[in-house]
Amino acid sequence: MPRLAEAAYTEQPWRIHELTRDFSVEDVWSFRTPGAGPGDFPAMLAALRAAGGPMQQSWPTRSLFALRWKLGALLGWDKPSAGVGTRVLSLRDRLPDDVRDAPRGPDDAAMPLKAVYELDRECARELANKTVHTVMHLGWVQGADGDYELRMAVLVKPNGWFGRLYMAAIAPFRYLIVYPALTRQWERAWRDRNQAEHEEGTSR
Known part of the structure; x- marks a missing residue:
């Protein structure tokens, strides 16, 4: 199963870890990347960007995100005053010098989470609103079969009791709809990348 125990993170x-001691681990998920090696994390990130953001997923997932953004606009959850740099400080303000000097990673309008840092085998993005300050961490880990695989951890710091209620309310939708769809999209992105490389190699 793609969902992992917290210890896997x-x-x-x-x-x-040194940046998020005041966050809790909400989810840990794995994504199969057959044939991947230790240096393929940048290639995986490129494949994910090519696959697009949440609105490139299945219809149920797109509908959920669209509903969430409409509710946020109606109730004022996503105002700039509730975001990173206003209600909460960015994790970039906590970066040690060696990580701060590393490439940050590109931001994309299709991805609402903004880049914090991007290293050879891990990267982090963050989002804040009136409900929560959340971090998506991606890491590159050698699996039991010897291949490397992508792992995602979702870290959260709810904004008071309302944020905790919000996280509890959306949990069934994450596990039943969002994460399964994300697994299909991201694993397909790796397969498509491999297929494109194979076709390019055979055409030479």
């Missing part, structure tokens, strides 16, 4: 020597 906490036991890795990620740089993100």
